[in-house]
Amino acid sequence: MLDDRKLAILRAIVSDYVSSQEPVGSRALVERHNLNVSSATVRNDMAVLEEEGYITQPHTSAGRIPTDKGYRLFVDRLSTVKPLSAAERRAISAFMAGALDVDDVVRRTVQLLAQITRQVAIVQYPVLSSLVIRHVEVLRLGPDRGLVMCVSTTGTVEQRIVSLPPDADDDDDLNLVRGKLAELLVGASPREAIDRLAAFADQVPPSVSALSSTVVAALLDIVSDDPGARVAVAGVPNLTRFGDQFETTVRPVLEALEEQVVLLHLLGEATSTSDVTVRIGQENPYEPLQETSVVASGYGADERAWATLGIVGPTRMDYPSAIASVRAVARYVGRFLAEG
Amino acid sequence: MLDDRKLAILRAIVSDYVSSQEPVGSRALVERHNLNVSSATVRNDMAVLEEEGYITQPHTSAGRIPTDKGYRLFVDRLSTVKPLSAAERRAISAFMAGALDVDDVVRRTVQLLAQITRQVAIVQYPVLSSLVIRHVEVLRLGPDRGLVMCVSTTGTVEQRIVSLPPDADDDDDLNLVRGKLAELLVGASPREAIDRLAAFADQVPPSVSALSSTVVAALLDIVSDDPGARVAVAGVPNLTRFGDQFETTVRPVLEALEEQVVLLHLLGEATSTSDVTVRIGQENPYEPLQETSVVASGYGADERAWATLGIVGPTRMDYPSAIASVRAVARYVGRFLAEG
């Protein structure tokens, strides 16, 4: 159906359109790429490609632009991942060097990704569910307010403010509960923690049951209410390069960027750290973003991904570079988080 | 120089322009407001107002639009702050109810502010410098990595990851240092903490001096590297209502929104919780944002402000509503943080 030349033409169309952002015609194509055929031949091939749904023309007598299906074919079969330049590799190390804690790593990563791809970058915070609890703390902040904290082995800290029963007039009860909980939870994964917490109510003396249940509720909230459900975003100004129609294309993106839930849905679920997922236009699960593409990858210190990162940009995007950048950054961050 | 009628005309121009976003002419003015004079009279007055620099016309034979100076006069002398509707007040309480911790309060506040003003909202995290240290924690995360944490009485948690000397082969040293530091710092303000930490090196046995100095450095970093230097942003999609020119007006705003430092500079320094600051167009300290106005206020539980919040929008903004909203939200958040 599609011989080599047609594929080469499709590749050329994608490549030209991505760089010029203008429909590309048959003549320009034979001039800029050495296809060794005439423009008429290219036209015939383009007619076939259009019939098959890989390209389309905005109006009669304009050049062709790739469809989502065309980009998909390009990404799957026609593109070779562009290796990053030495300068880019150096930029990555320089940018990440000296990160203070996990939050800082995430913030730097998202900025880095936005900068090298010149798109909007999104980085999910590492999900606690693949981590291990290192420390549990319960503090009294005021007469009836307390703080419950949970620290993971990677240094992520999650906390909740709770109302403490005012009758616990000194902190012995608090320390008792804290001690028992620490003993119970340190070393546990969040999933184990949920199970152990469910059985905890029976293990405390009735005198502290009110206090204990409040703290346990907060801890359950922390470990079960997926703490990786947060994302960092950078590179929003890059949207101004998006195109002309603002209300129709950019606005939905801006709205999606304010909805953490949508963003997580968008990044998708990455189970492995080695794949880069590309969602093109209408393949996108979130309807208002069907004019945009998402390039995402899992990241983490081992094969199992801790969380996801990626970029969002126009379907007309330089996929080979984007994929290479996302992959490189994901790998680097994974290693960085492992080594500290 | 400017009699009552001229002021009334200026007020009418501002009001009409803000709602219609189009230059307003003399005839429309006498029709929509009962000025009891003819359009010719209005024209004469407008000529004076233009001469004085309060209004301008985009081109000959177009209506007038207010200048920055015109808006300034309007804000200072011609507008009365619009009280919030009952529905808005209810929305504020509903939105804030059930906030989990300080971070959550900030996130909700910034969303709330963006929603009721329909502008871009910015909320600075409460600065630690007006708070008191409640708890200090030092944890070992791995063979050579540790976590240093600091909790304030409002429940703000700041942490740093540090490299620990590997020779501390069990955690007695760590606990010793932690204990001494907790004793030293709990109850201190950040300023006091800096002083006390400076003198701490002398108080520890030499065997733990390496460990101690690492931890102290991290704590100094936490308490001195102003943790209130962070802001939350929401309502970015509202920028699409900004106007037509994108490259020139919206892009600089998007860029500013990615720079925490610029944003803090923009909000300015609010020392009191009772004033609302309005910076109009060129009054703005950050040059690329001279087409925008900033309405900001300090907030906090007492008269002294903890931090600042505000909105950024086009100079053509509904100042009375914006000022009222910013003030109301600032007060509400202040009370909320105090009561918990």
Added chain:
DNA sequence: ACTGGCACTCTGTCAGGTCGAGTGCCAAGG
């Protein structure tokens, strides 16, 4: 001091015309 009237200026828009890029198709050639 205000008002009605008038000439003037400028923008936005619409119709008409031209240009050029690009296509589809066809007949001829390898």
Added chain:
DNA sequence: CCTTGGCACTCGACCTGACAGAGTGCCAGT
């Protein structure tokens, strides 16, 4: 059967001129 040069056709981009409308400034009259 594939490829190619040629040709007619289509349609958007751009320019032009004309026109209506909004708005102004100014002036003479009340």
